Amino acid sequence: MAPSSTSPPNGASDVTNTPKNILWTIEPIAGKGKGLLAAVDIKPSKLILSEAPLFTTECITSMETTEADLARALRALPKDSQRAFLSLHNNYPGKNPLSNIIRSNGYPLGPDSDVGGIFANISRINHSCRPNAVHSWNPLLNQETVYAVRPIKAGEEITLSYHAGGPSNTRKEILKEGFGFDCTCEICSLPETELKKSDGRLIRAQNLDDNIGNSESVRYSPAKVLKNCKTLLGIYEEEGIRDDRLSRLYFDIFQVCNMHGDQARASVWARKYCEQKKTSAGRDSIDLLETMPFVKDPSKHGSFGSTQDWKTEKKAVPKDLDNEAYEKWLWRETA
Template identity: 55%
Template sequence: MIRTDLFNLEAIPGRGKGLIATQTIPAGTCLISEKPLFTTAEIRSNDVERELVRIVKALPKDSQRAFLSLHNNHPGGKEPFSNIVRSNGYPLGASSEVGGIFPNIARINHSCWANCQQAWSSTRKQETAYAVRQIEAGEELTIAYTIGGPSQERKSRLKEFFGFDCRCEICSLPADKQKQSDEKYTRAAKLDDSIGSPKRVKTSPNLALADCHALLRLYNEERITDNRLQRLYYDAFQICVLHSDQARARVFAKRCAETRAVCEGNDSADVVEMLAYSEKPSSHDSFGGSTKWKQAADAVPKDLASDKFEEWLWRVSGGEKVVLIHTERN
């Protein structure tokens, strides 16, 4: 499924070809859902270049043309087919060692403030691209090839692995605003590392949850709406479920499902799984590792104003600023 009614393939000065929105596209819209032309699982020998030539020659002529028209980050090399795959391939899932070529999604260029998210759908067996925020007519569709860290770190990775100098909206900020943005991205990376510490989550859950809340504030300030948001909510869910707080766990599970659905669709297996946890948090493998925050699933408050609900959810004091993004209960 290719929503050609929503975008056109156009030449973009300094960026090769890209996809340009032809009308306003709401967040959560599926733009592309496509099967791979082929996957690396079809490679049968150690001579990868020869194998790729064989695979591509076996494709229909239009598919051959689609593959050969894709960008090569290392032109002029001795392995042109391999380099096209390295430049455009996506794994079939976050932990998969198998990659695939998706010629339409491969046309989506990079931005550090991307408006789309690509993901493998295990349900559809297709790679998908969704709008993660509203996209206006004339705006280029973009995804983030790399995330996290200050601008110079991102630029360095993009130059090394993809061969271009990033001039996106975030990397082209005036020096003073660039410094502010870099400080936030650096802080976000440190918070993410801290949240990922099993020892901290187990022994200091209040601090780990506070880190999640601080990270959410940074994401909100930097207008980040991609899959980093659902990951944050999943981390908060895990902290609460580990310590037997089913009430907060179910709220975070639902928020994780909602934000992930924007990036991957309602039929995403992970969305379905998180919705199930929002109904029964105790079914998660980590549930009950501690009873420090023990609380029943039906203990979610129903009569609090939005700001007070967020204070309850994040376990913050009344004077601390809370992030008001979601107001829906459990």
């Protein structure tokens, strides 16, 4: 066992796990090697970990020299960082051990980045198809952050999503092919009847998501798309999905409303997106900072005003409705 209260290896910064504030420990997890267990109850939006990479794949100069490039970069690290790297899980033992440690543990440093990072602690976090935490690269900190998105009980495993979405057979196939393991998360291990129900919901979610992402539908049948968004949100609630699928859905709804000139609702959904990003990536999340201006003025976003069919002013958000009436307004269900 490697308790998280020990000093992080050189190059790895770990702001939360000081001896005074131990949120988690690294422990053996049945069937998954090691993993992170919560040491205390953790609430959503709590920063669990913020960590700089031990090193990045920027040192790789070509496919042919990958192993040699990595060996050189590794030798340049302090001894404890080298040990931390070499102790990480290798899912593909045999030739090219360094490349395969990267393959087993690397995270891209941002959604569009070709550069991967290896982390002493974050790389120990196992996958779940219903994760209770979300990771993201914070370019302002130059660190990967992990925030809780659901309440996590002391003793519960902290989990991230390596790949999200779809019914269990699709997910299992992708995880096996892309990451080389058979997923045994709590969703994939549900009893058959429950798994079937969950799969049914997630197949429906996939179809709804396809419709919501279809620009023709958003342009010509926005009322139907908005209805599908509401159904999808209901499925996410039922399935306990609070990862980036949820913030993406909020952003999609923002765009549907904004595209048709409904600035009042667009502003509400932009705010929901920002709040969810604050929970999953912190108040200094780039996505949050970039979207905040559209809460104030949705018309500044590129999606604004292809039509004015739903035209409202931003100030038209009602203030005196009860919850039920407000929800009806929000989903454009009032006459």
